[in-house]
Amino acid sequence: MTLLSDTRYIFVRYLQKLIRNPILLFFSLFQPIIFLVLFTQILSKFSGLIVLPGGSYLEFATAGILLQNAFGSALQSGNSIVADIDSGYLQKMLVTPVKRPAILLGRLTSDAFRVVIQSAIILGLAYALGAFVTTGVIGILLVFFTIAFFGLAWSGISLAIGMKTRSSETVFAIGGFLTFPLLFLSTALFPLSFMPAWVQDISKFNPISYAVNAIRVLMTSGYDWGTILPAWGVIALVAVITLSATLYMFRKVVS
Amino acid sequence: MSDIITVKNLVEVYSDGTKAVDDISFSVAEGEFFGFLGPNGAGKSTTIKILTTLLRKTSGTVNIAGYDVEKKAAAIRKIIGVQSQETTVDGDLTGRENITLQGHFHQMKSDEIKKRVNELLVLVGLEGAAEKRARNYSGGMKKRLDLATALVHKPKILFLDEPTTGLDPQSRAAIWTYLEKLNKEEGITIFLTTQYLEEADKLCKRLSIIDVGKIVASGSPTELKREIGADSIRITLDNCKKDSTKAKEIIKSMTDVTEIIDSEECLTVFAKNAGLLIADIVRALDSSDIRLSSVTFSSPSLDDVFMKHTGKRIRTEELVKAPSAMFVGRRR
Numbered sequence: 001m002t003l004l005s006d007t008r009y010i011f012v013r014y015l016q017k018l019i020r021n022p023i024l025l026f027f028s029l030f031q032p033i034i035f036l037v038l039f040t041q042i043l044s045k046f047s048g049l050i051v052l053p054g055g056s057y058l059e060f061a062t063a064g065i066l067l068q069n070a071f072g073s074a075l076q077s078g079n080s081i082v083a084d085i086d087s088g089y090l091q092k093m094l095v096t097p098v099k100r101p102a103i104l105l106g107r108l109t110s111d112a113f114r115v116v117i118q119s120a121i122i123l124g125l126a127y128a129l130g131a132f133v134t135t136g137v138i139g140i141l142l143v144f145f146t147i148a149f150f151g152l153a154w155s156g157i158s159l160a161i162g163m164k165t166r167s168s169e170t171v172f173a174i175g176g177f178l179t180f181p182l183l184f185l186s187t188a189l190f191p192l193s194f195m196p197a198w199v200q201d202i203s204k205f206n207p208i209s210y211a212v213n214a215i216r217v218l219m220t221s222g223y224d225w226g227t228i229l230p231a232w233g234v235i236a237l238v239a240v241i242t243l244s245a246t247l248y249m250f251r252k253v254v255s
Numbered sequence: 256m257s258d259i260i261t262v263k264n265l266v267e268v269y270s271d272g273t274k275a276v277d278d279i280s281f282s283v284a285e286g287e288f289f290g291f292l293g294p295n296g297a298g299k300s301t302t303i304k305i306l307t308t309l310l311r312k313t314s315g316t317v318n319i320a321g322y323d324v325e326k327k328a329a330a331i332r333k334i335i336g337v338q339s340q341e342t343t344v345d346g347d348l349t350g351r352e353n354i355t356l357q358g359h360f361h362q363m364k365s366d367e368i369k370k371r372v373n374e375l376l377v378l379v380g381l382e383g384a385a386e387k388r389a390r391n392y393s394g395g396m397k398k399r400l401d402l403a404t405a406l407v408h409k410p411k412i413l414f415l416d417e418p419t420t421g422l423d424p425q426s427r428a429a430i431w432t433y434l435e436k437l438n439k440e441e442g443i444t445i446f447l448t449t450q451y452l453e454e455a456d457k458l459c460k461r462l463s464i465i466d467v468g469k470i471v472a473s474g475s476p477t478e479l480k481r482e483i484g485a486d487s488i489r490i491t492l493d494n495c496k497k498d499s500t501k502a503k504e505i506i507k508s509m510t511d512v513t514e515i516i517d518s519e520e521c522l523t524v525f526a527k528n529a530g531l532l533i534a535d536i537v538r539a540l541d542s543s544d545i546r547l548s549s550v551t552f553s554s555p556s557l558d559d560v561f562m563k564h565t566g567k568r569i570r571t572e573e574l575v576k577a578p579s580a581m582f583v584g585r586r587r
Contacts, residue, residue: 005362006359013345013356016347017345017347017348020347020388087343088341088343091309091339092339092404095307096332097333097360097362
């Protein structure tokens with residue numbers, strides 16, 4: 001009960017901080033939007049060149065860009081913890097009876113909320129460019145759920161690194177270092193058949209591919225549970241690993 | 256009055272082997288305004304961190320309002336208010352929101368918080384800036400807001416770690432007024448650390464002087480100064496190394512001299528009627544061919560108390576604050 005309300009207050013604090021820094025919010029959306037427009041315009045002939053799993057390249061790429069955005073945001077999540085440690089705000093919370101898990105849960109839920117809002121904006125823009133989600137409203141909700149779950153799982157990495165190193169530069173560097181290789185070696189932006197064999201092999205094991213495929217089938221073909229459920233399974237596996245690391249580091253910081 | 260804080264044989268050794276707190280014992284009575292006076296790095300912040308459940312002690316016992324600091328940390332957090340050395344307000348939130356959020360952290364009811372926030376905004380004189388984001392506050396305003404956030408749940412004990420460090424004299428005086436008011440009118444026990452002699456002298460009814468992790472003297476400011484029992488004369492010699500032993504011999508033999516110690520300048524002489532003695536000292540040293548470069552004289556201050564026990568003076572000049580990544584974990 002207290003855990004729930006404590007989480008809510010911390011969640012609201014992070015949202016307020018986000019809303020009051022609109023420039024930050026704008027720029028974090030800038031890259032995925034540019035990607036969406038550039039990729040789909042420059043590579044629009046893909047649709048004619050090769051058989052894409054469902055729909056046009058626009059729809060194909062939208063799924064990837066949603067994931068890219070979630071991935072990028074998640075990998076910067078640790079910075080907020082570093083900021084709270086540096087400013088002493090974490091200490092300020094720790095001398096109150098506030099429930100300890102709420103500090104982490106408030107952060108994670110606000111991250112998930114943020115990525116859903118960003119995804120809605122990207123999806124809206126893709127719609128304006130001509131993309132559809134074939135599964136409709138429930139499909140969109142499932143897309144959001146998958147993205148939020150994915151974001152949660154991956155933000156664990158940067159939270160753990162943030163608490164371990166207490167340096168936002170390190171969080172930025174590691175985030176940047178992970179984003180592109182993982183993204184380009186997945187099916188996020190290019191179809192499997194388009195890649196050389198060795199990339200295909202990597203891509204098949206890349207956890208990003210699983211998530212993006214699930215979002216893609218929801219957008220272009222339908223409720224293909226054979227793709228969706230394994231994706232959730234892989235995300236859950238990643239979540240268990242990264243959030244355990246986060247919890248371990250968090251306990252060291254607060255206990 | 257019963258003791259609300261009892262500390263016995265407290266030791267804190269950091270993982271790198273530094274003994275930050277070296278076997279200190281003290282107690283604070285309920286309703287008392289108690290202070291730790293000491294220079295930077297004396298162990299003041301470390302002690303506060305242990306007392307406020309943020310840092311685990313290496314050994315010793317700490318009891319806050321009847322609760323053991325490690326066994327009953329949760330109970331202690333409900334009744335203490337803490338203002339850390341760094342001003343910690345959320346710049347993205349308004350003054351009102353900062354205090355309100357802190358009320359929620361203390362699981363207070365919303366209408367109760369609303370009422371209390373209004374009271375506190377008036378108390379710290381921020382009612383005019385309540386709806387502005389704290390980012391735009393001046394340093395003094397941020398400190399006052401920080402103080403208000405520590406008071407939202409009406410704590411029984413208020414811990415203040417150098418509450419006025421880095422403030423201009425005017426803001427400092429304002430904070431002093433609020434603190435005296437809180438202690439007198441609301442009966443809150445206050446534990447304060449400071450490196451400012453004037454602050455300790457003015458606010459604390461009782462204080463301990465702390466240096467390199469040890470308490471060197473305790474008592475009320477008046478008692479401590481009376482213990483000096485004399486004025487002090489600080490003497491600097493042209494060649495301290497060569498002449499100090501000889502100079503000491505000469506001065507020691509004079510009447511009214513109670514004590515003479517080696518100090519940073521060179522020598523410090525404690526004496527009654529020091530004003531009259533200066534001329535004698537100058538004459539005597541001069542006739543023995545010891546060249547003086549300066550002689551200063553002062554009535555007893557807490558600095559003299561500190562000097563008497565440590566041979567050093569408390570440096571109160573503003574130090575350039577290094578950007579410190581605050582360590583919040585407990586080190587063993």
